[in-house]
Amino acid sequence: MSTRQMTMIGIGGVIGAGLFVGSGTAISAAGPGIVLVYLGTGLVVVLVMRMLAELATAHPSTGSFSTYASREFGSWAGLAVGWLYAYHWCVTVAFEAIAGAAIAHQLAPAIPTWLAALVFMTALTLVNMAAVTLFARFEFWFALIKVTAIVLFIGIGGVAIIGLLPHHHAPGTSNLLGHGGLFPHGATALLIAALTVFFSYFGTELVTIAAGEAKDPVRAVRQSIRSVTWRILIFYVGSILVVITLLPWNANEVTASPYTAVLTALGLPGARTVMNLVVLTAVLSCLNSGIYSSSRMLFSLARRGEAPKILGRAGSSEAPVAAVLAAASGGFLTVGANYFLPTGAVFTFLLNSSGAVAVVVYLCICATQIASRRNENPAARPANTVRMWCHPYLSYLVGVALVTIVAGMALTSATRNSLAVTIVVTIVAVGAGLIHQRRTLDHRHCVRCA
Structure with missing residues (x-):
């Protein structure tokens, strides 16, 4: 992949279906204070990506x-987090396939x-399954x-907010403060909404996985990760x-599809x-990158002996065909389930199945960066690597924030099932x-003894 493609994939990777669709649920759960949840959670994600950039620029790897x-804690840790990540994306691929199909059905009943x-x-x-350049081209245009x-949405909305759009008055703070205040459901609702927000941010790590197939991986990772702050x-x-x-915030239209509701109201x-087509693009982009991410993780695991060997074989196009098929298997199984079961039932099952695995993966990144910095040899560190800010204080603070989000899931029945799935x-x-x-x-011990 070229640096240009990697940069655009990194920029667009943060914009998924979770933003266009899932944000409606988050808004209805937390009220206007949801903007603070997006800001606070976004800052945590920025710090996690900074830690990952430190690791990735020092040693670019598909895994x-x-x-x-695996390097810092032993193969058990790499196997565990690798399979958790692959599992999460397999579920997400199935989830996005159902979401995309529902949108396509709306456009063409x-x-x-x-x-x-x-x-x-x-x-x-x-x-x-084709050469990685084809994936990169598709993802570039999706992004x-x-x-x-x-x-365009932010530009049009900004013009409407300051009252410059014809036939529309500036709303002021009436919608922000006039329907129960910033926190109509209290502070607990913000913590619960944070899980939905985390799910929508997941995918920013894609550029570090793609780094193993980039022409200039260090430069691509540096540019993408450093721009994550303004993207969020x-x-x-x-x-x-x-x-x-x-x-x-409590309008039914906002809960169903917030971006469509705004444009319709204007x-x-x-x-x-138009928004259905944009959301469909976001869904297909997430589906595409989900198959890629999961397959490359399975490929890396297989090459390290932590997954079946067949998943580590590359086809004539150099793509890991078996790993791609394994990554897509969840989506194809879901197609069959969707044929026999109502779409809503399949959609809900998939949503609960992913749980808070994304937060667990981020916790592992946090722990790995702390261990890596503790064990590193400064003289052996490559030049021009990204470094985590205010280490180790911010690293530990991020760990505490992530643990708090997981613990907060036990507070309400709405998230306990997802927490149970995550723990299992x-x-x-x-x-x-x-x-x-x-x-x-x-x-190894037996081999040495022999």
Whole structure:
């Protein structure tokens, strides 16, 4: 991949379906104070990505944080976090396939959702089975469409907020403070909403995984990670602020589709169709990058002996075909389930299945960076690497914030199921890692004895 493609993938990677669709649920749960959740959670993500950039620029690898965890803590840690990450993206691929099919059905009611999901899954699986340059081209244009759409949305919304849009008055602070205040459901609701927000931010790490197939990985990672701050401030915090300023946070239209609701309220013709097409682009982009991320993680695990060997084989195009098929398997199984079961039932099951795995992965990155800095040899550190700010204080502060979010999930019944799923899959992954490491050490011991 070229640096230009990597940079655009990094910029667009933070704009997913979670922003366009999931933000409505977060707004209804927390009220206008959700903008502070996006800001605070975004700052945590910025710091996590800074830590990951420190690791990635020193040792670019397709396995990214999984490889670094193996180096610092042992193969059990790399296996556990690698499989957790691959599992999360397999679920997300299935989730996005159903979401994209539902949008396609709205645009063309004659197309059944299962058929649309099958077409999307097949097309993007084939893209990922081809040379990585094809994936990069698709993701570049997906990213360009998303970035253009969100910038236009913020621009139009900003003009409406200051009262320069014809036939519309400046709303002032009426929608921010006039419907129960900034925190209508209290502070606890903010903590619960943080999990939804975290899910929407997940994917910013994609550029460090793609670094293993980049022409100039260190430069690409440095440029992308360093721009994550303004991307989050502009794309997420800026657009959410536009939504809650222009419309009441508790309006049904905002919960269903906040960006469409704003454009419709401003009287823009064809707003619903245009936003559906943009959201579909975001969904397909997430589906595409999800197959890529999961397959490359499985490929890296297999090359390190922490996954079946077949997943570490590359095809004639140099793409890991078996790993791509494994990464896409969840999506194809979901297509079958969607044929026999209602879309809503499949969608809810997938949403609960992902749990808070994203937060666990970020916790692992945090712990790995702290250990890496403690164990590093300064003389052996490559030049021009990214360094974490105010280490170790900010690193520990991020760890505390992530643990607080996970602990907060136990406070309400709405998130306890997701917490239970997260705990179970994490225990299974860690257990598998420990068993694998023990067997590997026993095998090495037997070889030495022989």
